[in-house]
Amino acid sequence: xxxxTAEAPPFEAIGIVGCGLIGCSIAAALxxxxxxxxxxxxGRAGANLEMAVARGYVDAVENDLAKAAAVCGLLVVCTPVDxxxxxxxxxxxxxxxxxxxxxxGSVKQSVCGxxxxxxxxxxxxxxxxxxxxxxxxGCAHARPxxxxxxxxxxxxxxxxxxxxxxxxxxxxxxxxxxxxAMSAELHDRALAQTxxxxxxxxxxxASLLADENRRFTAGGFHDTTRIxxxxxxxxxxxxxxxxxxxxAALRAVGERLNEFLQVIESRDKxxxxxxxxxxxxxxDAIAAGILPSDATGFx
Amino acid sequence: xxxxTAEAPPFEAIGIVGCGLIGCSIAAALxxxxxxxxxxxxGRAGANLEMAVARGYVDAVENDLAKAAAVCGLLVVCTPVDxxxxxxxxxxxxxxxxxxxxxxGSVKQSVCGxxxxxxxxxxxxxxxxxxxxxxxxGCAHARPxxxxxxxxxxxxxxxxxxxxxxxxxxxxxxxxxxxxAMSAELHDRALAQTxxxxxxxxxxxASLLADENRRFTAGGFHDTTRIxxxxxxxxxxxxxxxxxxxxAALRAVGERLNEFLQVIESRDKxxxxxxxxxxxxxxDAIAAGILPSDATGFx
Numbered sequence: 001x002x003x004x005t006a007e008a009p010p011f012e013a014i015g016i017v018g019c020g021l022i023g024c025s026i027a028a029a030l031x032x033x034x035x036x037x038x039x040x041x042x043g044r045a046g047a048n049l050e051m052a053v054a055r056g057y058v059d060a061v062e063n064d065l066a067k068a069a070a071v072c073g074l075l076v077v078c079t080p081v082d083x084x085x086x087x088x089x090x091x092x093x094x095x096x097x098x099x100x101x102x103x104x105g106s107v108k109q110s111v112c113g114x115x116x117x118x119x120x121x122x123x124x125x126x127x128x129x130x131x132x133x134x135x136x137x138g139c140a141h142a143r144p145x146x147x148x149x150x151x152x153x154x155x156x157x158x159x160x161x162x163x164x165x166x167x168x169x170x171x172x173x174x175x176x177x178x179x180x181a182m183s184a185e186l187h188d189r190a191l192a193q194t195x196x197x198x199x200x201x202x203x204x205x206a207s208l209l210a211d212e213n214r215r216f217t218a219g220g221f222h223d224t225t226r227i228x229x230x231x232x233x234x235x236x237x238x239x240x241x242x243x244x245x246x247x248a249a250l251r252a253v254g255e256r257l258n259e260f261l262q263v264i265e266s267r268d269k270x271x272x273x274x275x276x277x278x279x280x281x282x283x284d285a286i287a288a289g290i291l292p293s294d295a296t297g298f299x
Numbered sequence: 300x301x302x303x304t305a306e307a308p309p310f311e312a313i314g315i316v317g318c319g320l321i322g323c324s325i326a327a328a329l330x331x332x333x334x335x336x337x338x339x340x341x342g343r344a345g346a347n348l349e350m351a352v353a354r355g356y357v358d359a360v361e362n363d364l365a366k367a368a369a370v371c372g373l374l375v376v377c378t379p380v381d382x383x384x385x386x387x388x389x390x391x392x393x394x395x396x397x398x399x400x401x402x403x404g405s406v407k408q409s410v411c412g413x414x415x416x417x418x419x420x421x422x423x424x425x426x427x428x429x430x431x432x433x434x435x436x437g438c439a440h441a442r443p444x445x446x447x448x449x450x451x452x453x454x455x456x457x458x459x460x461x462x463x464x465x466x467x468x469x470x471x472x473x474x475x476x477x478x479x480a481m482s483a484e485l486h487d488r489a490l491a492q493t494x495x496x497x498x499x500x501x502x503x504x505a506s507l508l509a510d511e512n513r514r515f516t517a518g519g520f521h522d523t524t525r526i527x528x529x530x531x532x533x534x535x536x537x538x539x540x541x542x543x544x545x546x547a548a549l550r551a552v553g554e555r556l557n558e559f560l561q562v563i564e565s566r567d568k569x570x571x572x573x574x575x576x577x578x579x580x581x582x583d584a585i586a587a588g589i590l591p592s593d594a595t596g597f598x
Contacts, residue, residue, distance in 0.1 A: 131517045151514050180514070193508065194515045198523040200563075201500055203578035204555040209492065214585060215450050215479070216493045218430045220526045221585075224497040227519045228582040232575035239563055239571060247564050254556055256503040257549060264499075264538055265546050272538060276531035279502035283527040286513055286520075 009174040010167045011100075013038040015072035017065065017087055019052040021134060022104045023078035024142035027057035029175035032144040042068040043079075051139040066094025069101075074171060076128075077103040082237035085114035088125055097122025100164050104130055106191055107241040108155045108184035116157070124164040127155035127184060129191070130177060135230040148176035155184040192245035197253055199235055200246070202228040308473040309466045310399075312337040314371035316364065316386055318351040320433060321403045322377035323441035326356035328474035331443040341367040342378075350438040365393025368400075373470060375427075376402040381536040384413035387424055396421025399463050403429055405490055406540040407454045407483035415456070423463040426454035426483060428490070429476060434529040447475035454483040491544035496552055498534055499545070501527040 014030065016023040019041045027039050041058035042065060043049055052058045062068035069075055069091040077087045084103045091101060101123065105111050108127045115125050132150040134141060152172040156165045169179040206228035209217070239246055263271040313329065315322045318340045326338050340357035341364060342348055351357045361367035368374055368390040376386045383402045390400060400422065404410050407426045414424050431449040433440060451471040455464045468478040505527035508516070538545055562570040 131515055133517065133519070135519075150517060153515070190509075190512045190515045194512050194520050195517070198504055198520050200556065200559045201504060202519075202523050203575055204552055204559060205497055205500060206578040206582040207574055208551055208555055209581045209585075210489075211584075213489045213493050214581075216430055216452070216489045217585060218432065218449060218494070220432070220501075221493045221497050223522045223525045224501050225578075225582050225585075226522045228575075228578040229586065230575075230579070232572050232579055235575050236568055236572045240566055240568060243563050243566060247560055250556060250560050250563070252507055253503055254553060254560070256507055257499065257553055257556070260499045260503060261546055261549050261553070264542050264549070267539055267542060269535055269539060273531050273535045275506055276502055276527075276529075276534050279505040279524075279527040280529070280531055282508045282513075283505040283524050285510075286508075286516060286524075287528065 007170060007174060009035060009037075009074070009171040011037060011073040011171065013040060013072045013074075014171075015040045015042050015062075015068045015075040015091075016052075016058065017042045017068070017075055017077040017091060018079035019043050019048045019058070019139055020078065021137055021139070021141050022130070022146075023076070024048070024052050024055075024057050024139040025144065025146040026076060026078065026104070026130075026175065027052060028055070028142050028144035029147060031057055033174060033176075035174070038071075040068050040072055048139040055139070055142075057139070057142065065091045069094035069099065070096065073099060074168070075099065075101045077101065080234050080237050081105045081107050081111065081241045084111045088115050089118055092119050092123050092125075095120065095123045099123050100168055101125045102128040102154075102168055104128060105241075106131075106133075106195060106238055108153070108187045110241040112155060112157070112184045124161060126160055126165060126168050127187075128168065128172065129153045129155075129187060130172065131191075131195075135227050137231055137234075145176070147172075150177055152177040152179050153187050154179060154181045155187055156181055188242050188245045189249075192242055192249040196239055196242055196246045197249040199227050199230065200239065200250060201253060202226070203235075306469060306473060307332075308334060308336075308373070308470040310336060310372040310470065312339060312371045312373075313470075314339045314341050314361075314367045314374040314390075315351075315357065316341045316367070316374055316376040316390065317378035317382075318342050318347045318357070318438055319377065320436055320438070320440050321429070321445075322375070323347070323351050323354075323356050323438040324443065324445040325375060325377065325403070325429075325474065326351060327354070327441050327443035328446060330356055332473060334473070337370075339367050339371055347438040354438070354441075356438070356441065364390045368393035368398065369395065372398060373467070374398065374400045376400065379533050379536050380404045380406050380410065380540045383410045387414050388417055391418050391422050391424075394419065394422045398422050399467055400424045401427040401453075401467055403427060404540075405430075405432075405494060405537055407452070407486045409540040411454060411456070411483045423460060425459055425464060425467050426486075427467065427471065428452045428454075428486060429471065430490075430494075434526050436530055436533075444475070446471075449476055451476040451478050452486050453478060453480045454486055455480060487541050487544045488548075491541055491548040495538055495541055495545045496548040498526050498529065499538065499549060500552060501525070502534075
């Protein structure tokens with residue numbers, strides 16, 4: 001179901017709720033790709049929203065969520081994970097029938113669960129996770145190419161209208177993403193491994209760095225801990241929203257680190273090399289862009 | 300004792316033993332900075348040595364270590380950690396009195412310990428660790444600016460002639476490094492935290508990545524695991540050469556990850572945010588280039 005060529009997003013007006021890094025990058029991408037409809041920025045008055053206007057990412061600003069919802073066929077809620085459900089439900093009150101609402105949160109079960117069965121008739125919510133980001137925040141760091149060639153996961157449910165799924169997929173594809181649909185549960189399990197636990201691990205390393213050892217860090221430490229510079233509040237919300245899967249994946253990392261510890265302490269050269277080889281093989285596969293054969297498309 | 304301006308290295312001929320990434324980057328840096336003396340490449344015949352000649356990094360090649368040693372006032376042994384001591388002792392046989400030998404290994408206690416009291420009279424070995432590198436290997440990836448503004452640790456011992464320390468410091472400063480002297484023990488403890496354990500952690504994360512989750516990785520996972528692409532053989536040698544300190548620092552990471560696990564499982568928002576804040580504070584200090592006041596110079 002992945003389209004080979006990107007087309008204009010199938011909506012006349014798109015509302016971006018939360019004009020930070022992600023929201024403004026989406027808006028910037030729409031403008032760069034000559035989206036013909038209106039882009040409405042929505043959120044608290046402030047520097048981000050002002051910059052979104054000044055840079056031409058949005059055509060208009062509307063501080064009232066329900067009012068923004070009334071004029072848009074698609075709403076993309078880009079607020080922090082622990083605010084998404086509230087914002088979706090507040091916006092839904094103002095939506096016309098046929099409106100599609102989605103989000104950009106990196107946790108899906110908790111968000112989708114809080115919204116389920118609470119929407120007005122004719123309004124559809126489908127969870128999205130455009131897998132791209134930065135440790136930086138705010139409209140000032142928005143990039144129109146942030147999403148290009150990245151995967152966007154959709155988490156439709158059994159009763160989600162296929163037409164709405166198709167239109168939403170078309171929207172993300174229009175800004176360069178490869179769309180994959182899966183359950184919120186499988187998404188959260190995968191992302192615990194690929195994003196949430198790496199964040200914890202990077203934070204653990206950074207948190208232990210003695211001041212006097214800072215001068216002995218180089219590229220390796222810098223890269224390994226880069227994401228630890230991410231916003232503590234945003235990440236607290238993400239880790240707690242996906243606590244169960246994160247904890248399970250974190251235990252797996254703890255066990256693997258214990259294996260390393262054992263082979264290092266017992267000077268088991270062969271086993272240590274085997275572990276490092278497996279790691280290199282997996283990391284090289286990423287660098288080579290090797291994807292499983294069923295890499296994109298709906299499952 | 301750090302010089303404010305780099306001067307020419309105080310040697311007429313410098314031998315580079317092992318012409319891989321580090322050796323060729325040193326040679327390239329000398330050439331770029333118009334070192335007037337000769338640079339002699341030494342090592343096994345092969346693609347690296349041929350490329351070092353073809354690119355003009357070295358003026359001459361000598362496959363026999365003792366013969367190379369005979370014509371150089373400084374030898375920089377850039378072979379893998381588990382070969383350094385052997386190469387230093389093999390070279391020392393050919394050295395003239397007054398020759399300084401150093402290395403570029405990221406572990407110092409084991410290397411220096413294997414060499415101690417085994418050198419001919421008048422030949423001085425001082426351990427060096429230029430803290431810069433790459434997950435890539437070989438002369439093909441050499442960069443003359445690899446060391447600029449990075450720290451180089453020297454590990455002289457009680458009986459090391461101060462004049463030799465000064466000349467060696469001058470050499471590393473001549474290619475742009477900031478020289479710090481400390482004991483091999485303190486070096487190994489610091490590097491376990493800033494380099495060896497981050498490598499293990501990156502490898503643990505990469506080794507656990509399920510093939511089907513590769514498509515759900517983005518910048519965070521890529522950065523956190525980048526160094527896991529490093530050579531398994533080289534890293535086995537490093538981790539085993541610094542096994543005691545690496546194990547101790549790895550235990551500390553395991554304990555910190557357990558703290559994260561506990562606050563996530565107990566949904567302790569405040570403690571989780573506090574841990575993430577500490578991590579961000581430490582990581583931001585690196586990005587801001589904040590160094591302790593005694594950041595460089597001899598201690």
